[in-house]
Amino acid sequence: SGDPRGGDEDVVLIGVSLPLTGDFSEPGKGVQRGYEAWVESVNRDGGLLGRRVELKILDDQSAADRVVQDYEALIALHEVDLVFGPFSTRLVIPSARVAEEYGMLFVEPAGAANEVFEQGFENLFYAAPAIANDHYDHLADHILSLPEDERPQTVAVASMDDPFAQATAYGLRDRLREGGLEIVVDEEYPPNTTDFSSIAAKINASGADMVVGGTQYQDAVNIIVQLQQLDYQPKLAAFSTAPTNPEFSAAIGSRTEGIVSPTGYTPDAPFPSNVEFVELYQEMFGTPPAEDEANAFTTGQVVAAAVEAVGCAEQGECQERLVDWLHENEVETIVGPLSWDGQGRPEGAHLIQQYVDGEIRIVLPGETREAEFLYPKPEW
Amino acid sequence: MASEEKDGTTRPAERPLLVLDDVYAGYGRAAMVLRGLSVKVPPRTVVCLVGPNGAGKSTVLKVASGLLRPREGRVVVDGSDVTGQGPQQMLRSGLAHVLQGHSVFREMTVEENVLLGAYTLRDRARIAERVAFVQELFPIVGERWKQLAGLLSGGQQKQVEFARSLMIDPKVVLLDEPSMGLDPKTTATVFQQITRMRDAGTAVLLVEQNARRALETADLGCVLDLGRVHISGPAAELLADQRLSELYLGGRPRSTA
Amino acid sequence: MPGWVRPAALAVGVALVLLFPELVPNAYVLSAGVIVASYACTATAWSFMGGFTGYVSLGHAAFFGMGAYGTGILIRDLSLQPFLAWLLSGLIVLVITIPVGIAALRVRGASFVIVSISFVLILLLVSQAWEAFTGGANGLNVPRPFADLYRPDHHRIFFYLFVALLAVMLLTWWVIDRSRFGAGLKAVREDEDKAEALGVPTRDYKLAAYLISATFTALAGGMYALWFGDLDPIFQFSILLGAYMVLMALLGGVRHLFGPLVGAVVVGSALEYFKLEFGDTQLHLVFTAILLGIVVLFMPDGVIPAAGALLRRFGPQDTSIREITAEELLERNRAAAEREGAAAGRGGGKPSDGSGETP
Amino acid sequence: MDGTLLFQSLVLGVLLGGLYAILAAGLTLYFGVMRVVMIAHAAFVILAAYLAWWFHRETGLDPLFSMVLTVPLFFVIGVLIQRVLITRLRPATLTMMSVLLTFAIALLIEGLLGLFWSGTQRRVQLSYSGDNFEFFGARIAVVKLIAFGLAVLSLALLFLLMKKTRFGLALRATIQHREAAQLVGIRTDWVAGIGFGIGLATAAIGGTALSLDATIYPSLHWSWIGPLMAIIVVGGLGSIPGTAIAALVLGVGQSLLQVELGTTWAQTLFYVALFLTLMLRPQGFFGGRLAQRF
Amino acid sequence: MSEAAKKPATGLETVRLTKSFGGVRAVDEATVAFRDGRINALIGPNGSGKTTFFNCVTGMIKPDSGSVLLRGKEITGRPPHRIARGGIGRSFQLCRIFPRMTLLENLLVAVRATGLRQLLAPAREAEAIERARGLLVRVGLDHLENAEAGAISYGQQKLLELAGVLMSDPDTIMLDEPAGGVNPSLIGRIGSLVRELNAEGKTFLIVEHNMEMVMSLSDHVVVFDRGRPIAEGPPSVVQEDPRVLEAYLGV
Numbered sequence A: 001s002g003d004p005r006g007g008d009e010d011v012v013l014i015g016v017s018l019p020l021t022g023d024f025s026e027p028g029k030g031v032q033r034g035y036e037a038w039v040e041s042v043n044r045d046g047g048l049l050g051r052r053v054e055l056k057i058l059d060d061q062s063a064a065d066r067v068v069q070d071y072e073a074l075i076a077l078h079e080v081d082l083v084f085g086p087f088s089t090r091l092v093i094p095s096a097r098v099a100e101e102y103g104m105l106f107v108e109p110a111g112a113a114n115e116v117f118e119q120g121f122e123n124l125f126y127a128a129p130a131i132a133n134d135h136y137d138h139l140a141d142h143i144l145s146l147p148e149d150e151r152p153q154t155v156a157v158a159s160m161d162d163p164f165a166q167a168t169a170y171g172l173r174d175r176l177r178e179g180g181l182e183i184v185v186d187e188e189y190p191p192n193t194t195d196f197s198s199i200a201a202k203i204n205a206s207g208a209d210m211v212v213g214g215t216q217y218q219d220a221v222n223i224i225v226q227l228q229q230l231d232y233q234p235k236l237a238a239f240s241t242a243p244t245n246p247e248f249s250a251a252i253g254s255r256t257e258g259i260v261s262p263t264g265y266t267p268d269a270p271f272p273s274n275v276e277f278v279e280l281y282q283e284m285f286g287t288p289p290a291e292d293e294a295n296a297f298t299t300g301q302v303v304a305a306a307v308e309a310v311g312c313a314e315q316g317e318c319q320e321r322l323v324d325w326l327h328e329n330e331v332e333t334i335v336g337p338l339s340w341d342g343q344g345r346p347e348g349a350h351l352i353q354q355y356v357d358g359e360i361r362i363v364l365p366g367e368t369r370e371a372e373f374l375y376p377k378p379e380w
Numbered sequence B: 001m002a003s004e005e006k007d008g009t010t011r012p013a014e015r016p017l018l019v020l021d022d023v024y025a026g027y028g029r030a031a032m033v034l035r036g037l038s039v040k041v042p043p044r045t046v047v048c049l050v051g052p053n054g055a056g057k058s059t060v061l062k063v064a065s066g067l068l069r070p071r072e073g074r075v076v077v078d079g080s081d082v083t084g085q086g087p088q089q090m091l092r093s094g095l096a097h098v099l100q101g102h103s104v105f106r107e108m109t110v111e112e113n114v115l116l117g118a119y120t121l122r123d124r125a126r127i128a129e130r131v132a133f134v135q136e137l138f139p140i141v142g143e144r145w146k147q148l149a150g151l152l153s154g155g156q157q158k159q160v161e162f163a164r165s166l167m168i169d170p171k172v173v174l175l176d177e178p179s180m181g182l183d184p185k186t187t188a189t190v191f192q193q194i195t196r197m198r199d200a201g202t203a204v205l206l207v208e209q210n211a212r213r214a215l216e217t218a219d220l221g222c223v224l225d226l227g228r229v230h231i232s233g234p235a236a237e238l239l240a241d242q243r244l245s246e247l248y249l250g251g252r253p254r255s256t257a
Numbered sequence C: 001m002p003g004w005v006r007p008a009a010l011a012v013g014v015a016l017v018l019l020f021p022e023l024v025p026n027a028y029v030l031s032a033g034v035i036v037a038s039y040a041c042t043a044t045a046w047s048f049m050g051g052f053t054g055y056v057s058l059g060h061a062a063f064f065g066m067g068a069y070g071t072g073i074l075i076r077d078l079s080l081q082p083f084l085a086w087l088l089s090g091l092i093v094l095v096i097t098i099p100v101g102i103a104a105l106r107v108r109g110a111s112f113v114i115v116s117i118s119f120v121l122i123l124l125l126v127s128q129a130w131e132a133f134t135g136g137a138n139g140l141n142v143p144r145p146f147a148d149l150y151r152p153d154h155h156r157i158f159f160y161l162f163v164a165l166l167a168v169m170l171l172t173w174w175v176i177d178r179s180r181f182g183a184g185l186k187a188v189r190e191d192e193d194k195a196e197a198l199g200v201p202t203r204d205y206k207l208a209a210y211l212i213s214a215t216f217t218a219l220a221g222g223m224y225a226l227w228f229g230d231l232d233p234i235f236q237f238s239i240l241l242g243a244y245m246v247l248m249a250l251l252g253g254v255r256h257l258f259g260p261l262v263g264a265v266v267v268g269s270a271l272e273y274f275k276l277e278f279g280d281t282q283l284h285l286v287f288t289a290i291l292l293g294i295v296v297l298f299m300p301d302g303v304i305p306a307a308g309a310l311l312r313r314f315g316p317q318d319t320s321i322r323e324i325t326a327e328e329l330l331e332r333n334r335a336a337a338e339r340e341g342a343a344a345g346r347g348g349g350k351p352s353d354g355s356g357e358t359p
Numbered sequence D: 001m002d003g004t005l006l007f008q009s010l011v012l013g014v015l016l017g018g019l020y021a022i023l024a025a026g027l028t029l030y031f032g033v034m035r036v037v038m039i040a041h042a043a044f045v046i047l048a049a050y051l052a053w054w055f056h057r058e059t060g061l062d063p064l065f066s067m068v069l070t071v072p073l074f075f076v077i078g079v080l081i082q083r084v085l086i087t088r089l090r091p092a093t094l095t096m097m098s099v100l101l102t103f104a105i106a107l108l109i110e111g112l113l114g115l116f117w118s119g120t121q122r123r124v125q126l127s128y129s130g131d132n133f134e135f136f137g138a139r140i141a142v143v144k145l146i147a148f149g150l151a152v153l154s155l156a157l158l159f160l161l162m163k164k165t166r167f168g169l170a171l172r173a174t175i176q177h178r179e180a181a182q183l184v185g186i187r188t189d190w191v192a193g194i195g196f197g198i199g200l201a202t203a204a205i206g207g208t209a210l211s212l213d214a215t216i217y218p219s220l221h222w223s224w225i226g227p228l229m230a231i232i233v234v235g236g237l238g239s240i241p242g243t244a245i246a247a248l249v250l251g252v253g254q255s256l257l258q259v260e261l262g263t264t265w266a267q268t269l270f271y272v273a274l275f276l277t278l279m280l281r282p283q284g285f286f287g288g289r290l291a292q293r294f
Numbered sequence E: 001m002s003e004a005a006k007k008p009a010t011g012l013e014t015v016r017l018t019k020s021f022g023g024v025r026a027v028d029e030a031t032v033a034f035r036d037g038r039i040n041a042l043i044g045p046n047g048s049g050k051t052t053f054f055n056c057v058t059g060m061i062k063p064d065s066g067s068v069l070l071r072g073k074e075i076t077g078r079p080p081h082r083i084a085r086g087g088i089g090r091s092f093q094l095c096r097i098f099p100r101m102t103l104l105e106n107l108l109v110a111v112r113a114t115g116l117r118q119l120l121a122p123a124r125e126a127e128a129i130e131r132a133r134g135l136l137v138r139v140g141l142d143h144l145e146n147a148e149a150g151a152i153s154y155g156q157q158k159l160l161e162l163a164g165v166l167m168s169d170p171d172t173i174m175l176d177e178p179a180g181g182v183n184p185s186l187i188g189r190i191g192s193l194v195r196e197l198n199a200e201g202k203t204f205l206i207v208e209h210n211m212e213m214v215m216s217l218s219d220h221v222v223v224f225d226r227g228r229p230i231a232e233g234p235p236s237v238v239q240e241d242p243r244v245l246e247a248y249l250g251v
């Protein structure tokens, strides 16, 4: 413990609360690595406003009451200069309120669902290219652009009862339905579900051409295994979040081929800061960064841009100036230039990735693709 | 106290089967219940403990059977010092104890209860023989063989308990108010069995509030009060003592009216 | 202990509590104080049932959650004034608890524990599944009753509100504890059938205690909702929350007025500290577990009685056996009987041979 | 619902019910026979599953082999818990205090699991996890069948142990009247300890079976304990056949309801069944002793 | 009218009261009447249904058929506490006390309270304490006033239970084996206590196997066998009844 400030005025102390344990611990740790990489990169370049940057990370155990107490402690007890957002929509809303009521700028890497932007927060910014409902836009465009007889005709949807997961799956579902596809299964399950066999049985029985999972991580693995156990072979399988996780392919084994997932980030993106980021990240952690890591890094970049532009980083009136600056300016990041509407929504879309030859590659949209879109997907 | 006397039929000065010597015992942090208590039970003898409620009679039996560890003093069974040993070892040394109140296994059948009495026996033939014996002695035991013991009436449960204790042949038997709750007929059966055990060579330490009846059956009597043996002697003498009767045996019938 | 010690200690305690918001070094400690105060409310509310009747409910989070959600939903759907909604939601929980209590109190002991756990698990499932009403997994946002307050001021107001609620509960507890109603409840805790045979209407008494307990828990939950603002099924309807109530009440000592309060202060601050210091590992769970284990094993009656017992250890040993022999007793009784002679004579004068009448 | 889906759900329900049965069997042993409400049972199940996962990760051997280690280990832990902790509780308040004590143990396990293996969700990666075969038009996964087989086998053993051996008799006697049991020569402390050990040994088997086809994380036990409690009450506390039947019925029921109602509402089946049982037949539907009296 | 007034009123009465457990008819169409103001005894062999009879009368068990009347008013099937409040107090054969309360508290619980004001009145009121202490003296437990009830001997617990029943001040007092396990010298004292209360107008119904006590104390004896009364009358008459000798005394 011990106050890391230690009266040291040359440090910019940044407070974060993350779900390092509990339901969201997997992505939570990814976000942590992203933040750490950003701190490393900033400090190598001489810090913020010439001051060294330090992180103060608390664990909220994926619990809303904790996340609030954590930000309370960060702001009031540890007197951090800046805060970064936590992971998961569920946790972003309550913590954003704390920040709001202390008048702090709140840039966050994970609260992508629409609800986040409907709370009337004025200090909140989502540091990623698109909100959850738009994640699958490119996939929907592509499917609907296929000739009628090649398209999948029926779709099965299963989503975790979680604002983010639902937003991704339902964004796609609604667009496909509008495009004339038939939704034959539309299931929802609570976050603590462990038995997916019935859902899988239902999807299997529907014989849907395409399966869409509004998933976090483990639920996707489970649904896929259960579907495999039933020998269900769709033409297209899309799951949010999970497939981009580095553990995913190990968990599913060799049977990932053709699985599709949206991502806001690719390590191969050509933006200059991204090249640096990937290199640094490789050096620090030995693997290429994934989406959560990148979003966290982006968060850091966004805040840094504001701080450098406004020239201050402390609690109080400075925060207002940071907020105002971000509302009026565009920031260059590892996921490209970002700008926000009045509620903090970014205005972009996600890329679509797919496992091709055992590697996860960008397949959509056409201009950024690294591999051909595999359709129909091979058997798993 | 006197250990070798009375009742010309028994030979004198036989080594006692159970000796409690200057025992101090109590529960938890509360004050000592037994304070320097000594009792000897020779073979082929029924020793009856009487005394007011709360005098410590049950505590004496608990110390003797190892349920309660004495703080001071010695417990000797058949010549060997067994102070501080647990009930299983005591049972192995040949000592059996029937508890006061109700101690049937309520959610087990009468059969299981009775067979548990023979838990330490392996000899099936012997067990079968014993089962037949107790069933005959207490008809209710046979009648309700497959029923849960907890559903029997109070007195029936006591009968099951007594039957359970008859499954083995211990050297020393400790009986804590065996007649409580029994109807007069069954009480007679129980006292007959006590006499029978005595005649078969067993040493019996009997606690009874039905004191007149008990002293009529017993050879020796001890009056317990305040955790000590107050008076002891041949049962017949105690019965005859007018003052003792008044104090501990409830005076003569109707005399209080 | 001289007579003035108790009132003086009480006065100092009250003064400390009331001055707490002024004494704290920063807003974080104040917010922790609000949490501890809310814990104290829930633990005290729990002990109306768990303490008096011995019915251990691990599912009191159900009432907490219902109170919280009720307040939020009333404000959302009926646009009620927040504190009116709060009271009304307490009332609604009271009404809901009547059938629930009648059903749940048909069973005793461990089965009651199971029922209480299932009750909270059911509400968890329902609040997750009934999205249109509860907001489902998206949670429910309860608007602030005092708009545009700087956060520390918000905490200060709610600290006093919780303390006031707690004071009402403690007063109620005190009245019941010394009443015949309380004595009846304690008899239920020891032996329900026997109590009934003595004329205690056990079912009504239990139900009354359950209702009081549930309603107070719900009021604490509603207050929490107004303070905290964001409700989420998983956190409102969690077994862990119910377990904390039990732990706190038990640790302090359920048979003492201030037991649950003391427990809440100890456990609440410890939890807050563990989570802050060891929050990045699961150590805080380990600490909670060890604390609970120690309480159960070594001071099942709570710290207050345990402290009392420690003090008494230095005092004289208790005695339970009579220090006069039967002989002396007889003499004493004889004397007494002689004194009462006339009256006894009247009583004993009735013919006792019963030959007077035939049926 | 069409025929194949119905039959498939039925098959899945039976397989699930088997798993429920073995997970609940130990619970009914402590609860019904020993009067200890073992909240930590599910936590031990998860612990066993973690050990199976860890064993598999470290050795590469099939997780089933981990039982060679975990079953004896859990047995010993069970004996120790009973001998060191449970015996310290006052008989008068045993049921209540055991709830809290075992709750603490559950938290402890959860905390330690998180400490050693983090809160991350884990899953055994088996080469045959997706393997399946056809069974009258339905599909049966190999892993599920193995788990089911384990459950049936260990349930049968447990049943025989409790019904046909002197040990079962001694255990029940010990719990009902400790002093009287001592006086007929039962070594009560060991018997109770061993009874507890056996209960935990079933947790080891159940946990291993669970690990074959489930994702595990430290706080998972909370989602198991509720349904398991419901099963043992519906089945009649202390009755192993009752538990098995209740587990199958509720497993199939859940599986079928899920198709119509979705998973969330389907889970309420357990609690509805629990409440109905306590209201209508407190002794459980399949024999066993009275649930309401302790 | 005047004839009826002279005769002691019939207090507790059962008409064809029946209760069976599985195959066992514990109480079998028992029609008995116990007059107010008397000391009645109920005797019978083990398992003859005495305790079950008690349980049916006090509402602890619902009878299968038949009815229980208290001074002509039907009370069959009422919950136990209502019957208790109606003035019937009882003790249990397998003695039941509140083990973790002190002896004094055990008695204070027994004070009857109705109405909100009484409910919220302090339990430890001086008058009640006074009465409780008096009762403890009478059963010889005054020195244990502050001991936990669970830590006293078996016989003492029986005495405590008796005191508890008396404390609730019922008109009709039903005692299930009050003398079992009690020292004979105390049995005498309990006997005089019963007689004294009877003189104050209390009705007693006592189940007991201690014949000395039954014969010396009671005005009226009912003998049960297999769930039904086989004989009744004054003790001296019952004692000689051949059926009683056969079924019960075994001589």
Ligand SMILES: Nc1ncnc2c1ncn2[C@@H]1O[C@H](COP(=O)(O)OP(=O)(O)OP(=O)(O)O)[C@@H](O)[C@H]1O
Pocket: B027, B028, B030, B033, B051, B052, B053, B054, B055, B056, B057, B058, B059, B060, B100, C320, C321, C322, E150, E151, E152, E153, E154, E155, E156, E181, E183
């Ligand atoms: N478990 C206990 N804890 C504390 N004190 C106890 C306990 N059991 C008995 N005592 C005390 O020890 C004393 C003797 O008890 P004991 O049971 O030996 O009496 P007893 O002579 O058998 O009486 P009774 O005739 O009533 O059965 C009593 O005063 C009682 O208060």
Ligand SMILES: Nc1ncnc2c1ncn2[C@@H]1O[C@H](COP(=O)(O)OP(=O)(O)OP(=O)(O)O)[C@@H](O)[C@H]1O
Pocket: B151, B152, B153, B154, B155, B156, B181, B183, E021, E022, E024, E025, E026, E044, E045, E046, E047, E048, E049, E050, E051, E052, E053, E093
């Ligand atoms: N709950 C029960 N379930 C089944 N049978 C019962 C139940 N209660 C009592 N019985 C049976 O009813 C009969 C009468 O029992 P009851 O307890 O009334 O006898 P009792 O006259 O009080 O005998 P005792 O003198 O032994 O106390 C007995 O045969 C008993 O086995």
Ligand SMILES: [Mg+2]
Pocket: B057, B058, B059, B100, B176, E153, E154, E155
């Ligand atoms: Mg005794």
Ligand SMILES: [Mg+2]
Pocket: B153, B154, B155, E050, E051, E052, E093
């Ligand atoms: Mg009886």
